[in-house]
Amino acid sequence: MIEKKLSKSLRMMFAGTLVMSAGFMHQAAQAQEAKADEKLQRVVVTGSAIKRVDAETAAPVEIYSKKDIERTGATSVAELVRNLASIDINDQGELSASSPSGSGTTNIKMRGLSERNVLILLNGRRLPTNALADGSGAGAAVDVNAIPLSALERIEILKDGGSAIYGADAVAGVMNFITKKNYQGLEAKTSYGQSSRSDAKEKTANLVYGYGDYDTQGFNVLATVDIFKRDPIYRKDRDLTSSADFRRFGGPDGRSGYHPSGNIVGGGTLVPCPAGDVSPEGCRFDVNKTLLTSTNGADRASGMLIGSLKISDSIRAFAEFTYSESKDDFSSQPAPGNFKVGNQTVAGRFMQMGPRQTNRKGTMTQFSTGLEGTTRGIDWDVAIGKGVSKATNRDSNYAHYDLFNEAIANGTINPTRTDNPQAAVDKIRLTPTRAGKSELTFFNAKASAPIMDLAGGAMAYAVGVSYNKETLSDQPDQNQIDGVVFGSIQQAAVKADRNSKGIFGELSIPFLKNVEAQVALRYDDISNVGSKTSPKLALRYQPLNNLMFRGSYAGSYLAPSLKQMYGGVDAGAYTTSDADICKAFPSIAGNCKNFAYYQVSGSNKDLKPETGKTYNLGVVFSPVNSFTASIDFFKINKKNEIGTLTETKAIELGNVEIKNGDARILLNNQNLATTEVRGFDTDLRYISPQTMFGKFTIRNASTIYTRMDTQDTATDPEQSTMKMFMNPKYRNTFTASLEKDNMSGTLVIRTTGDMIDSPLRRDEVKPGTRTIPSHTEVDLTGQYVAMQNLTFTAGIKNLFDKMPPFSATGATNQYGTLGFAQLYNVRGRYFYIGAGYKFM
Numbered sequence: 001m002i003e004k005k006l007s008k009s010l011r012m013m014f015a016g017t018l019v020m021s022a023g024f025m026h027q028a029a030q031a032q033e034a035k036a037d038e039k040l041q042r043v044v045v046t047g048s049a050i051k052r053v054d055a056e057t058a059a060p061v062e063i064y065s066k067k068d069i070e071r072t073g074a075t076s077v078a079e080l081v082r083n084l085a086s087i088d089i090n091d092q093g094e095l096s097a098s099s100p101s102g103s104g105t106t107n108i109k110m111r112g113l114s115e116r117n118v119l120i121l122l123n124g125r126r127l128p129t130n131a132l133a134d135g136s137g138a139g140a141a142v143d144v145n146a147i148p149l150s151a152l153e154r155i156e157i158l159k160d161g162g163s164a165i166y167g168a169d170a171v172a173g174v175m176n177f178i179t180k181k182n183y184q185g186l187e188a189k190t191s192y193g194q195s196s197r198s199d200a201k202e203k204t205a206n207l208v209y210g211y212g213d214y215d216t217q218g219f220n221v222l223a224t225v226d227i228f229k230r231d232p233i234y235r236k237d238r239d240l241t242s243s244a245d246f247r248r249f250g251g252p253d254g255r256s257g258y259h260p261s262g263n264i265v266g267g268g269t270l271v272p273c274p275a276g277d278v279s280p281e282g283c284r285f286d287v288n289k290t291l292l293t294s295t296n297g298a299d300r301a302s303g304m305l306i307g308s309l310k311i312s313d314s315i316r317a318f319a320e321f322t323y324s325e326s327k328d329d330f331s332s333q334p335a336p337g338n339f340k341v342g343n344q345t346v347a348g349r350f351m352q353m354g355p356r357q358t359n360r361k362g363t364m365t366q367f368s369t370g371l372e373g374t375t376r377g378i379d380w381d382v383a384i385g386k387g388v389s390k391a392t393n394r395d396s397n398y399a400h401y402d403l404f405n406e407a408i409a410n411g412t413i414n415p416t417r418t419d420n421p422q423a424a425v426d427k428i429r430l431t432p433t434r435a436g437k438s439e440l441t442f443f444n445a446k447a448s449a450p451i452m453d454l455a456g457g458a459m460a461y462a463v464g465v466s467y468n469k470e471t472l473s474d475q476p477d478q479n480q481i482d483g484v485v486f487g488s489i490q491q492a493a494v495k496a497d498r499n500s501k502g503i504f505g506e507l508s509i510p511f512l513k514n515v516e517a518q519v520a521l522r523y524d525d526i527s528n529v530g531s532k533t534s535p536k537l538a539l540r541y542q543p544l545n546n547l548m549f550r551g552s553y554a555g556s557y558l559a560p561s562l563k564q565m566y567g568g569v570d571a572g573a574y575t576t577s578d579a580d581i582c583k584a585f586p587s588i589a590g591n592c593k594n595f596a597y598y599q600v601s602g603s604n605k606d607l608k609p610e611t612g613k614t615y616n617l618g619v620v621f622s623p624v625n626s627f628t629a630s631i632d633f634f635k636i637n638k639k640n641e642i643g644t645l646t647e648t649k650a651i652e653l654g655n656v657e658i659k660n661g662d663a664r665i666l667l668n669n670q671n672l673a674t675t676e677v678r679g680f681d682t683d684l685r686y687i688s689p690q691t692m693f694g695k696f697t698i699r700n701a702s703t704i705y706t707r708m709d710t711q712d713t714a715t716d717p718e719q720s721t722m723k724m725f726m727n728p729k730y731r732n733t734f735t736a737s738l739e740k741d742n743m744s745g746t747l748v749i750r751t752t753g754d755m756i757d758s759p760l761r762r763d764e765v766k767p768g769t770r771t772i773p774s775h776t777e778v779d780l781t782g783q784y785v786a787m788q789n790l791t792f793t794a795g796i797k798n799l800f801d802k803m804p805p806f807s808a809t810g811a812t813n814q815y816g817t818l819g820f821a822q823l824y825n826v827r828g829r830y831f832y833i834g835a836g837y838k839f840m
Contacts, residue, residue, distance in 0.1 A: 044124070046156040046176040048518065049165055049462035050448045050508050051379050058518045058538035058550050060616055060632050060681070062086065062157040069152065071737060071746040073781040073795045073832065075191060075204045076228055076300075077144040077177075078106035083748060085701040085733045086110060086159055086681060089823045105130060105143040105362075110159070110172040111636055112677045112708050112727060115141040117558055117612075119162060119170035122147060122177050123320065125368055125444075128387035131436030132474060133563050134601075140561040143389075144177075146324035146364040148302040150189070150206035151179045151224040159634065159681065161554030161614035164520035164536035167466065167502045171556040171612040171638065179306060182220045183210030186839040191793070193832025196801060197238075200295060200827050201231040204834075218310035225303040232297035232330070235288040235818075238826040240803055244288040244817045250770075251808035254817045255284035257575040257594040258336030258487075262348040262416050265338075266590030270346060271416045281577060282594050287817065291331045291355055294818060294826050299327040315373035320385075321366070328360045335398055335487025337573060338596045338662065339415060340405050345588075345661060347575055347596050349487070350404070352418040352425055354397045362391040368442075378449040389438040396431045399486040400479065403428040432477055432485050439471040448506075456510030463505045471497040472562040483571060492568025492603070500526040500559075514542040518552075528565070532557045532609055546622045550632075554614045560607040560642055564669050567603035571664070574599060574813070584651045585663040597663035601644055604669040612638045618681075626688060632681045641673035646712065676718075678707035694740025704730040710761070719761030725772070725809045726821055728753035742785040751776045752823055757808050759815075773805045775824060789838040794831075801829035 044051050047059045064084070074080035081087045088109035107115035107130075120127055120142035127146070133139035155177055162170030189206040205227040214220040235241035244254040255277070257263055262270030263282040273283035302324035309317040334349045335356055368385025407413040412424045446464030453459070476491035483490035504522035511517065518538040525531040538552035575596050576582075582592035589595050618632030644667040645655065655666040681703050688696040708722035723729045734749040755772045758765050781795035804820035811819045820826070 046121070046124075046174055047158040047160060047162060047165065048508070049446050049464055049504075049506050050460045052460075052508075058516060058540035059552050060159045060550070060618055062159060064155045064157075066153055069149070069155070070783075071735070071781065072748065073746075073779065073793065073797065074149070075193075075202060075832075076106075077147055077149060080149070081106070081108060081144070083733055083735075083750065084157070085703045085731045086157060088112065089731075089752075105139070106145045107139070107141040108144060108175055111634065111679075112705060112721075113172045113636070113638070113675070115139075116169065116561065117171040119166055119168075119174045120144060120177075121166075121174060122322065122366070123179055124176060125383060125385065126387070126440060126442060126468070127366060128364065128389040128438045128440040129561075131362070131389045131391040131438040131472075132393070132434065133561065140563055143362075143364065144175075145300060145326070146302060146322070146389075147177050148206075148224050148226040148304055148322075148324070150208050150226050151222070151304045151306075152177055153180045154178050159632070160538075160552055160616050161534075161536070161556035161612060161636075163532075163534035163556035163612075164522045164554060165504060165506065167468075167500065167504075167522060167524050167534075168526070168532075168557060168559045168609075171558050171610070171614070172636065179304065180208070180210070180222055182214045182308070183208065183222050184213060184220075184840075185210055187836060188839070189834060189836035191832055191834030193830055195233070195827050196829040196831065199231060199237060200233050200830065202832070203227075203229045214308050214310060214316075220308045222304070222306040226301065228298060228300045230295075230298040232293040233295040233825075233827060235292045235294045236290060238294060238803070238828075240806065240819050240826055241288055241294045244286050244811070245284070246806070246808065246811040246819050249806045249808075249811075249819070251806065251811045251819070253279055253284060254811045254813065254819075255279070255286045256336060256349075256813070257282065257284065257596075258347050258349050259283035259285040260334075260349055260351045260416060262341070262346045263594050264341075265345040265347060265588070265594065265596055267593050270341060270348070285333070285336075285349065287333050291333055293330060296328060296330065301325050311371070311373070314375065315371060317369075317371050319367070319369040322364070324364045326360075326362045328358075330358055330360075331355045332358075337401070337487035339401075339408060339486070340661075341408060341415070345596065346415070347594060348415055350399060350413075350415050352420055353399055353429065356398065357396045359394045360392070362389070364389045378447050380445070380447040382445040384443045386442070387440045391436045393434045394431065395433070395488075396429075398430040398432055398488060399428045400430050401484040401486045404486050430479055430485055432480050432488060434474070434476040434480065434491060436474040437472070439469075441469040441471075443467045454509065454511050456513045456516060459510065460508045461506065464503070466502045467499065469497065469499040470562060472566075474563065474567070481568075487573070489573075490571040494563055494567050496562040496566040498527045498529070498562065500524055516540045524557075526559055526609075528605075529559050529607075529609060532611075548620045549618070550620075551617045552615070556612040556614060558610040558612070560609065560669075563603065564642055565603055565605050565607055571598045571600045573597075580651065581647065581665070584656045584665070585658065588658060588661070588663060595663070597665060599647070600664050600666050602666075602668040607642055607669060608640050608671050610638060610640050610642060610671075612636055627686045628684075630681075630683045634677075634679055634681065636675070636677045638673075638675040640671040641675055642669055643672045643712070644669060645672070649712065649716075672713050674711045674718075676707060676709045677705065679703060679705040694738045697735075697737040697739075699735045700732065701735075702730060702732040717763075719763050721761060723754065724756050724762060724765075725759045725807065725815075726755070726823065728755050728774075728823070744783045746779075746781045748779040748781070749776060750779075755807075755821065759809050770808065772807050772821065775802065775805055777802055791836045793834040793836070797830040797832070798828055803828060 072083045108118045109115050110118050127142045158174040162174040187208045191204045194201040207225045209223045212220040261273045261283045277283045305321045307319045334351050336349045366387035370383030372381040413420045444466040448462035450458035450460045474494040479485050480491040502524040506520040509517040520536040522534045534555045536554040540550045542548045582589035615635040620630040622628040657664050683701045685699045709718045711718045721727050730753040732751045737746045752775050754774045757770045757772050778799040779797045784792045804824035807821050810821050
């Protein structure tokens with residue numbers, strides 16, 4: 001009786017919220033309540049392919065319900081994930097228009113690993129990755145902003161290796177977005193918000209329509225549409241980003257060495273430097289004063305159409321169609337680059353060409369269809385589908401490198417003036433374009449069923465097969481391929497494909513009343529890469545009704561992206577006064593003042609998969625029905641990580657050259673590194689009984705890292721990156737909610753730990769290097785149900801108007817010259833209101 005009460009109370013507390021606490025619902029409660037309620041549904045939980053009555057498994061899975069999502073006040077998936085302590089935040093796609101996969105994209109990171117180590121699923125099925133990415137693999141992941149927020153019923157996060165069930169990519173974990181089922185009615189929502197500085201205006205509109213009761217009418221159709229528009233925040237409108245000269249904060253002068261006056265490599269300028277732009281290293285151009293944004297604008301639309309048809313009482317046919325579209329137009333300063341004046345190399349920018357303009361459009365389309373059902377006690381599922389991600393960049397106001405230098409040489413154009421003959425300028429003008437398409441065609445089938453009764457319940461199995469075909473086409477125009485676009489990165493064309501075939505098996509073995517094991521094994525064969533076998537073993541032990549232990553081991557792998565294998569060569573321009581770099585080019589470096597050079601990176605068709613081993617050990621304790629605490633230790637060991645040599649290592653190995661008078665440091669993709677990450681997840685949750693003030697819900701979730709070690713190559717020592725730039729030691733989210741009658745309110749406090757202000761390894765950091773302090777933001781959200789079908793929401797995000805802490809590393813060109821880590825933004829205090837109405 002005690003166990004039954006505990007199971008029921010926990011089910012009420014955590015239904016759709018935390019799988020961690022659901023571990024107390026199983027065993028006797030399942031046996032007794034299943035008899036009392038024949039309508040209990042068995043479901044598949046992320047991380048397992050076996051259906052079960054409750055949501056408990058031996059692996060750590062976190063569930064966020066629709067109500068949890070609404071409490072955050074998030075208007076996009078990008079904003080939602082900022083509230084999840086287990087997710088590593090990196091806002092590059094929202095902050096930097098030049099990010100590889102494009103502005104406005106959001107990729108998910110976990111466990112201190114890159115975005116490619118997290119598998120993103122929509123209703124348990126894969127999505128195509130971004131169509132555009134750079135040669136290192138950055139950006140070659142799913143853009144979760146393509147998923148319509150209004151369609152979601154819940155989000156499940158497997159915080160464990162998932163390759164034994166899902167195959168490639170699930171090294172750090174799996175994030176499964178699950179949509180509404182059998183929804184009836186029509187609901188419309190809209191919201192408006194802006195910062196306290198009257199910018200960053202956001203407008204949203206959502207429509208959800210469901211028709212048909214699957215249980216009684218035999219069909220259901222769900223349609224959703226999400227519209228999201230956001231105005232940009234310009235760098236000039238925030239004190240922190242208003243100038244790239246960060247010496248006012250004790251940081252570097254991040255103004256560009258590519259100046260309209262023309263900095264001559266080796267010293268001097270073509271024409272006198274304006275007084276405000278003079279520096280010891282020549283003229284400096286402040287790119288932050290005009291045009292550039294610190295948060296990109298956004299214009300997105302997404303929607304889903306889902307149909308279900310009852311073929312029989314035990315068989316359902318389904319079809320899903322998802323479409324998203326994002327558009328962006330932005331401007332930046334005239335292109336920087338090196339040109340020739342006589343025998344001199346000059347770092348400058350030709351202002352008469354005008355600001356660079358970029359028009360970017362991205363779309364994602366996915367269609368899947370299949371059957372699922374139960375036949376003779378066997379649950380089965382068969383699905384086939386195809387997803388296509390497209391992206392097109394159309395640029396303007398660039399110059400042809402060769403024609404520009406010819407015009408300078410014959411006197412037709414003076415690169416330091418803005419009154420050259422317009423015909424001469426237009427003659428060298430280019431409008432570069434780049435179009436990418438990423439396709440994923442898939443087929444998967446699986447079946448599960450009980451085998452026999454054991455002491456703790458039914459032993460069950462699952463088996464499955466899958467086939468995936470990936471195709472990537474990344475087509476810059478010929479000028480970009482040839483590297484003749486002045487001031488632009490040289491791009492490489494890619495046209496490649498591959499297929500993968502997988503088979504897996506899983507067993508759930510409750511061999512004792514209070515002990516259950518999960519055993520899984522998967523074999524994958526990937527064309528041009530090879531084969532991999534991924535095992536998993538997990539164990540759950542519940543010695544007491546209110547105490548549970550769990551542990552797991554999982555082997556996983558990450559296949560190299562098609563871009564990493566077949567992407568050709570990319571090159572980017574930089575300037576430096578670093579003596580070590582200049583020493584590598586003694587014949588052209590001069591006095592090492594504002595020395596211009598190129599980083600050249602490239603693909604490698606002989607890359608091998610990255611491999612990982614994940615270990616988890618945790619405990620969940622519920623001393624009383626209203627309170628649950630959990631702590632989980634995790635450890636990930638990765639080998640054969642794909643990366644590029646550091647500049648220092650490349651120079652040390654002699655990977656440098658001088659080509660066409662330009663200094664080039666040669667970096668290319670290789671299986672180089674090993675990484676070890678360790679840490680803890682903690683979760684405390686309390687739900688009060690009903691009081692005169694209402695019902696309180698309090699939760700505190702943290703992810704705390706204890707080790708982040710990387711070995712760059714086999715000959716290098718292990719070095720720590722923990723608490724270094726972009727790698728905070730911890731993230732913590734505290735949430736307190738109060739519900740009373742038709743009103744509710746939520747307080748969210750998000751804290752990110754401090755970091756050493758350096759991109760180096762800890763052992764390389766010089767004593768006295770500054771520390772970036774921890775950062776806390778507070779959000780306040782309220783909801784009022786005015787009548788049965790009408791709901792109003794309002795809130796203040798970043799209540800105390802906290803700006804990101806200054807970072808000298810974030811002030812460098814490599815990290816966007818923003819002056820802060822890309823874990824944050826400079827929106828500041830933000831007000832919003834919204835309304836929703838259910839028509840039926």
